[in-house]
Amino acid sequence: MKAKTLFSMLSLCIAGWAGAAGAVDITAYGPIWDDANARVTHTTYYSCNGSYHGALDIGNATCGTWNMRGMLAGTRTWNVVTGYSNCASTPQTPANYVYTNLGGGHIFYQYHHNHSPTSYTQTCDRCALGLVGATGQAYGAHVHGQHNYNGTAQTAWYSGYVTCGTKSSGSLTMGVVRI
Amino acid sequence: MSRVRGGKTLLLRWVLAGGWLLTPPALAAGEERPIQQVTCSLPAMLEDLRAALKTGTPELQRYMKELIKESALGLPLDELVSAIERERDPAVLEALAAGLATRSSNASDPKLLRPLLLRAMKDGDAQARAAAVRGLRGIHSVEVLEKNADVANYEQLIRDASPEVRQAVVENITHESVNVFAGQNAAVAEAAVSLAMVTEDPALAAKLLREVSMEHVGSEGVRKLTGQLRSESSNVRAAAASALGGVPASEAPGARNSLHELYRNERDPGVRKAILQSIAQLGFASAVPTLEGLRSVDSTLAPEIDAWLKALRIPVQEWSLIRREKERLRK
Numbered sequence: 274m275k276a277k278t279l280f281s282m283l284s285l286c287i288a289g290w291a292g293a294a295g296a297v298d299i300t301a302y303g304p305i306w307d308d309a310n311a312r313v314t315h316t317t318y319y320s321c322n323g324s325y326h327g328a329l330d331i332g333n334a335t336c337g338t339w340n341m342r343g344m345l346a347g348t349r350t351w352n353v354v355t356g357y358s359n360c361a362s363t364p365q366t367p368a369n370y371v372y373t374n375l376g377g378g379h380i381f382y383q384y385h386h387n388h389s390p391t392s393y394t395q396t397c398d399r400c401a402l403g404l405v406g407a408t409g410q411a412y413g414a415h416v417h418g419q420h421n422y423n424g425t426a427q428t429a430w431y432s433g434y435v436t437c438g439t440k441s442s443g444s445l446t447m448g449v450v451r452i
Numbered sequence: 453m454s455r456v457r458g459g460k461t462l463l464l465r466w467v468l469a470g471g472w473l474l475t476p477p478a479l480a481a482g483e484e485r486p487i488q489q490v491t492c493s494l495p496a497m498l499e500d501l502r503a504a505l506k507t508g509t510p511e512l513q514r515y516m517k518e519l520i521k522e523s524a525l526g527l528p529l530d531e532l533v534s535a536i537e538r539e540r541d542p543a544v545l546e547a548l549a550a551g552l553a554t555r556s557s558n559a560s561d562p563k564l565l566r567p568l569l570l571r572a573m574k575d576g577d578a579q580a581r582a583a584a585v586r587g588l589r590g591i592h593s594v595e596v597l598e599k600n601a602d603v604a605n606y607e608q609l610i611r612d613a614s615p616e617v618r619q620a621v622v623e624n625i626t627h628e629s630v631n632v633f634a635g636q637n638a639a640v641a642e643a644a645v646s647l648a649m650v651t652e653d654p655a656l657a658a659k660l661l662r663e664v665s666m667e668h669v670g671s672e673g674v675r676k677l678t679g680q681l682r683s684e685s686s687n688v689r690a691a692a693a694s695a696l697g698g699v700p701a702s703e704a705p706g707a708r709n710s711l712h713e714l715y716r717n718e719r720d721p722g723v724r725k726a727i728l729q730s731i732a733q734l735g736f737a738s739a740v741p742t743l744e745g746l747r748s749v750d751s752t753l754a755p756e757i758d759a760w761l762k763a764l765r766i767p768v769q770e771w772s773l774i775r776r777e778k779e780r781l782r783k
Contacts, residue, residue: 297631346522348557348591348632376634391560396592396632398557 299375299450300346301430303441304383304416305405307333311441314415317428321437327426329448331441332415333405336360340401341386341416342443345450348398349373355392357408368409371402378424379452384417385409399443420450492523494531498544505543517547524551525558533567542583545571549587557591562599569597569604578614585609585620589627594643606643610651621647622656626663635665638673645673645680645695654685661691666698674703678710689718690726697730704734708742715746724753732760732778733771740764756782 305311315321315330333339337360343351351373357366369392370384386392387406395402407414420427431448441447501516508516524532532552539545549568556564565588572584588596597605610621625647629640644664648657661680669677677699680692693714696707708731715727728746732739740761747757763778 350592350633350637374634374636376630376636395560396557396595397560398554398591400558400560 296451299452300446301344301381301418301448301450302346302399302443303331303445303447304342304344304418304443305331305333305339305441306342306443307335307339308440308442308444310334313435313437313439313441313447316431316436327428328417328419329431329435330415330417331447332413333441334414336406336414337387337404339405340389340391341383341403341405342399342401343371343373343397344383344399344416344418344447345373345375345381346399348396349375350396351394351400351402353392353394353402355386355388355403358387358404359407359411360387360414361407362413364407364410364412366408368411369403369406370409375450375452377452378422379450380421381450382417382419382421384419385411385415387414418447492519494520494523494527494535497523498535498548501544501547502541505541517550520547521550521554524548524555527551527555529555529564536567536571540577540580542577542579545580546583546586549584550590553588553591553593556596562596565596566600566603569600572609572617573604578612578616581612582614582616582620585617585624589624590631591628592632593624593628594637594639598639606647607650610647610656615653618651618653618656622651622659625660629664633665635667637665638668638670640664641666641669642673645669645676648680648688648691649676654683654688657683658685658687658691661688661695664695666695667700669699669703671703674699674707678707681710681714686720686723689714689720690723693723693726693730697733699734708734712742712746716749721750721753724750725756728753728756728760729775729778732764732774736769736771736774737764 303311311331311333313329314332315326317327318324319326337358343349351371353371355369357369359365368384369386369388370382371386372380372382374380383402385406385408386403387408389401389404391401392403405414405416420430430450434446434448435441497516497520501520504512504516532548532555536545536548536552539548552565552568556562568584568587572581575581575584594606606621606625610618612618625640625644629635629637629644633640641664644660648660651657661677666673666677674696677692677695681689683689683692693711696711699707711727711730715724718724718727728743731742735742743757743760747754759778759781762781763774766774766777768774
C-alpha cells in the first residue's frame with residue numbers, strides 16, 4: 274500500500290489541519306447538514322463559468338426548512354444581522370447575514386438566511402444561526418459564504434476543494450480559511 | 453461517521469509502528485489489501501489514541517485528538533460523558549474533554565459541560581484536574597463557566613493547589629482572547645484582570661495582563677488594572693502598565709494620567725519602559741509632549757524616550773509598525 278493511499282484513507286475521518294508556521298488554518302464545512310441534497314452551486318464565477326461572484330454558494334433546493342450553520346470549525350462569535358424571511362425566487366427583502374471577525378482584517382460572512390429562533394448573535398461552534406433562505410439579492414434559497422481580507426473577497430479558501438456540483442454537508446470540507 | 457480499516461489488523465497500528473516508512477505490508481504483487489468500512493466507535497478511537505500517545509508521532513497524536521474532538525459531535529452523549537467520568541489518563545481525558553467542549557459549543561448548551569467541570573473542581577488527581585481545564589481551551593470558556601457558576605469557576609481554579617491547574621487556567625484565558633475572540637471581547641478582558649488580582653503567583657498575573665487584549669475592557673476593569681500598578685511585584689506592575697496601553701479610547705485619558713503619575717514614583721527601569729510604551733500607544737503623536745516632559749525624570753531612560761519620539765514621527769497610524777520601528781531604533 275502506498276503512503277499516499279494510506280493518508281487518503283486516514284483523511285476520511287480528519288477534521289482539520291493546522292497550517293504553515295505563523296498562519297492559522299480554519300476548516301470550513303458545509304453550512305447545510307442535508308447530506309443527500311446540498312450542493313455547491315456557484316464559486317468564483319456564477320455557475321463556475323459566468324460573471325464574477327467571488328464566494329461560495331451552497332443550496333439544497335429547500336427554503337425555510339434546514340438550518341444554516343456557521344461554516345468555520347472552532348468556537349467563534351457569530352454576529353447575526355437578521356429579521357427578514359423570503360422564499361420567493363426574486364429578491365423581496367433586505368439581506369440577513371452573519372459574520373465572524375477572525376482578526377487581522379479577516380472577516381467571514383454568510384448571507385441570505387431566513388430569520389429563526391436561533392438567529393441571534395452568539396458564540397458557538399458551527400451552530401444554527403437561521404434557516405436556509407433567500408433574503409437579500411438572492412434568486413432562490415442558498416447560503417453564500419464569503420471570506421474578506423481587508424474588505425476584499427478572497428477565493429483561495431475554497432479553490433481546489435470544491436467546484437460547482439460538489440456535494441456539501443456538515444462533515445465535508447468546503448475549504449480552508451487561512452488567517 | 454465511519455472510517456476505514458484494512459483487514460483484521462488495525463491500520464493505525466501499522467502506522468504507529470512506522471511500517472509504512474520501511475516496507476510495504478506483506479501483500480502479493482498486484483494484490484490490494486481489502487478495505488472495510490467500520491464505525492468510528494468511541495472505544496476504538498480511544499484505543500487508537502492510547503496507542504498513538506504511547507508510540508506515535510506528534511502528528512498522529514494530534515490527528516487522533518482531532519478525530520475524537522470532531523467525532524464528539526455525533527457520538528451518543530451518554531457514552532461520551534461516561535468516558536469522561538471514568539478516564540484516568542490525563543492526556544486521554546483532555547482529548548475527551550475537548551470533544552465534549554466542542555459538542556457543548558455546537559449545541560449552544562453550556563450545561564453539557566457540567567460532568568467535566570466537576571472533574572476540574574473535585575478530582576483528587578491534580579493532573580486530571582488540569583487536563584479537564586485544558587479541555588476547555590478553544591471554546592468561550594469564560595462565558596461557559598459563568599453559566600455553570602454553581603459547579604465551577606476560574607476564581608477557584610486559579611487558586612488550585614496544583615501549579616499545573618493554575619497554569620491551565622491562565623493559558624485558557626490567553627488562548628481564548630487571541631484565538632476565539634481575536635481580542636474583541638470584554639468579558640475575557642475583565643476576567644483576565646480579575647484573575648490577575650486573585651492569583652498569588654505574580655508570573656501568572658503578569659502573563660494574564662500582558663497577553664490578554666484590553667481593547668474592550670470596561671471602566672471597572674481599568675480601575676482594577678490601575679490598582680495593579682501598585683503591586684509589590686515589578687513584573688506585575690510592568691504588565692499592568694503595558695495592559696493600560698491597550699485600553700479603549702474612552703478610558704485613555706484616565707489611563708494616561710495614572711501612567712504619568714506612576715512614572716515619576718517608579719524606580720524599576722523595566723516598569724518605566726513599559727509605561728513609556730503605553731503612553732506612546734495611548735497617544736501616538738499627541739504623546740510627544742508628555743514623553744518629552746518625562747525626559748528629565750530619569751536621564752538613563754532618555755535614549756528610550758528619544759527612540760519613541762523618533763518612532764512616533766514615522767507617517768503611519770499603525771501601532772504594530774510604530775512599535776517595530778522603535779524596537780529597530782533601540783537595537
